[in-house]
Amino acid sequence: MEGVIAGVDSGPEGVRLTIDSPGGAEPRVVLVVPPGTEVLVERADGATSPGGAAELVAGARVVARHAGAAMRSLPPQYHATQIRILRGS
Amino acid sequence: MRYTRSIPVAVLGLMLTAACDSSELVSPDPSAVDPVGPKVQLRTPDDEFARAAREEAPGFAGFYLDEDGTPVVRLVDTRKSAAAQRYLAPHFAAVRTGHHRGAARQPIIRGAAFDFAQLKGWADRLEPMLTRSDVFLIDVDERENRVMVGVQDAGATAAVRAEAARLGMPAAALHVQTQPRPQVRASLRDRQTVLNGGIQIAFGQYLCTLGFTATRVSTGAPVSVTNAHCTGTQYASDGIAIYQNTVAAGNQIGNEVADRGMWACAGAGTSCRQADAAYISNNGTRTTGRGGIARTNWATGANAGTTIIGEFDIIGRYTGTLPVGSYLDKTGRTSGSTYGQVTNSCVTIGVLRCQDISKVWSEGGDSGSPVYVYIGGAGTAENDVQLHGVMWGGPGTDYTTTYSSRLSGIEQDLGALSNLCRAAYGC
Numbered sequence: 001m002e003g004v005i006a007g008v009d010s011g012p013e014g015v016r017l018t019i020d021s022p023g024g025a026e027p028r029v030v031l032v033v034p035p036g037t038e039v040l041v042e043r044a045d046g047a048t049s050p051g052g053a054a055e056l057v058a059g060a061r062v063v064a065r066h067a068g069a070a071m072r073s074l075p076p077q078y079h080a081t082q083i084r085i086l087r088g089s
Numbered sequence: 090m091r092y093t094r095s096i097p098v099a100v101l102g103l104m105l106t107a108a109c110d111s112s113e114l115v116s117p118d119p120s121a122v123d124p125v126g127p128k129v130q131l132r133t134p135d136d137e138f139a140r141a142a143r144e145e146a147p148g149f150a151g152f153y154l155d156e157d158g159t160p161v162v163r164l165v166d167t168r169k170s171a172a173a174q175r176y177l178a179p180h181f182a183a184v185r186t187g188h189h190r191g192a193a194r195q196p197i198i199r200g201a202a203f204d205f206a207q208l209k210g211w212a213d214r215l216e217p218m219l220t221r222s223d224v225f226l227i228d229v230d231e232r233e234n235r236v237m238v239g240v241q242d243a244g245a246t247a248a249v250r251a252e253a254a255r256l257g258m259p260a261a262a263l264h265v266q267t268q269p270r271p272q273v274r275a276s277l278r279d280r281q282t283v284l285n286g287g288i289q290i291a292f293g294q295y296l297c298t299l300g301f302t303a304t305r306v307s308t309g310a311p312v313s314v315t316n317a318h319c320t321g322t323q324y325a326s327d328g329i330a331i332y333q334n335t336v337a338a339g340n341q342i343g344n345e346v347a348d349r350g351m352w353a354c355a356g357a358g359t360s361c362r363q364a365d366a367a368y369i370s371n372n373g374t375r376t377t378g379r380g381g382i383a384r385t386n387w388a389t390g391a392n393a394g395t396t397i398i399g400e401f402d403i404i405g406r407y408t409g410t411l412p413v414g415s416y417l418d419k420t421g422r423t424s425g426s427t428y429g430q431v432t433n434s435c436v437t438i439g440v441l442r443c444q445d446i447s448k449v450w451s452e453g454g455d456s457g458s459p460v461y462v463y464i465g466g467a468g469t470a471e472n473d474v475q476l477h478g479v480m481w482g483g484p485g486t487d488y489t490t491t492y493s494s495r496l497s498g499i500e501q502d503l504g505a506l507s508n509l510c511r512a513a514y515g516c
Contacts, residue, residue: 074296074454
């Protein structure tokens with residue numbers, strides 16, 4: 001899943017990222033990011049380094065892996081398992 | 090033309106506006122003012138046809154279009170059709186369009202026992218019967234040349250016939266038929282006065298579906314059941330406000346009162362839940378539709394639409410083992426009443442134990458939908474279902490497949506429920 005972070009909410013279960021993917025099958029989804037989820041920062045040259053929740057900010061472009069099952073609220077919610085923040089691409 | 094008083098006045102007004110665009114308001118009497126607004130007389134096309142039968146085309150008894158669009162004119166004296174055909178000429182021209190573009194110009198003339206003014210007069214005099222809750226509609230039936238009255242049952246049939254006899258109406262001029270009670274074509278997404286399963290609920294930025302209503306045995310309090318992820322925090326009770334249909338002042342129906350964290354599960358030693366479910370309190374602002382699930386048209390493998398056409402009646406809990414191949418149904422605010430077969434029974438999906446996977450169509454917003462087994466039957470049993478649980482998800486954007494939690498798992502996680510079924514069924 002790829003898109004741009006449109007909003008960030010923090011709660012007891014972790015961070016919730018609202019992701020906009022215009023033109024995608026689901027134009028807006030929510031990624032639930034439990035504490036401990038792997039966050040990576042990927043530079044334009046493809047090199048990656050560990051990141052953190054502080055880098056999950058509105059406007060960031062992200063690629064996420066998730067648990068597969070969509071929770072069918074509107075917008076749908078997914079449990080993230082890994083998030084890559086794309087920098088300079 | 091039909092009249093009914095079994096639906097709200099505002100809706101009736103809309104129906105009349107839509108269905109009778111040739112209606113006109115005549116003779117407004119400024120002195121006749123009631124608390125609602127100025128009283129005016131509504132003139133319908135049937136009033137005009139009755140006038141024509143009295144003044145322009147004696148013996149005219151109405152007209153309709155045959156299957157192929159050919160006009161059929163009913164006349165008391167078929168030898169005197171010239172006046173009626175002159176009067177109806179603009180009507181014939183108006184209907185010879187669209188699907189009936191190629192219809193015959195020459196009308197068929199058929200005899201009739203009663204002219205339109207007689208039938209309209211009798212229909213008007215029967216209209217006070219509509220104040221009864223079991224009399225639904227009155228129609229001057231042009232095709233059958235009689236007054237048709239739609240009623241609930243044999244008791245209402247007898248009452249209408251007795252009134253018609255008292256009015257001196259010939260028996261041949263009246264046809265009374267039983268039919269379902271008229272219902273407003275509301276959407277699952279509309280604001281509802283009654284909380285039934287399948288209708289839209291909202292919290293924060295999210296939309297979901299109300300699963301079903303019940304009583305929480307531990308407290309005796311009424312609750313609604315939906316998904317845990319349809320509350321502020323999945324798998325924790327956070328008291329978040331829940332609304333129906335949208336997050337707006339006056340729409341709150343309650344707060345989350347029961348959710349829980351994980352169990353220490355046997356086997357792999359991991360934590361788990363048995364249902365993606367939460368209980369929502371009832372703040373008393375809406376009526377609880379005990380044992381009711383909103384019903385739309387049916388679909389399998391596709392979105393069924395969201396127009397409400399009736400209610401399913403929960404008559405029991407599903408107590409079977411749900412073998413693969415069984416049919417499940419659901420009603421949700423996005424894709425309506427859909428059904429499909431179980432492909433995997435009692436599956437572990439992530440932290441959720443003993444879930445079911447089925448070919449029930451579901452989309453974003455359907456989370457929390459009641460899942461049930463259709464029983465059906467003759468007559469009023471046609472809407473009978475057994476409650477099985479709530480749906481919560483599916484494999485990404487593959488909407489042909491649905492994951493659901495069982496009622497037994499919901500109760501094991503969050504506590505026993507009662508008053509799930511229609512009152513007569515005691516469950």
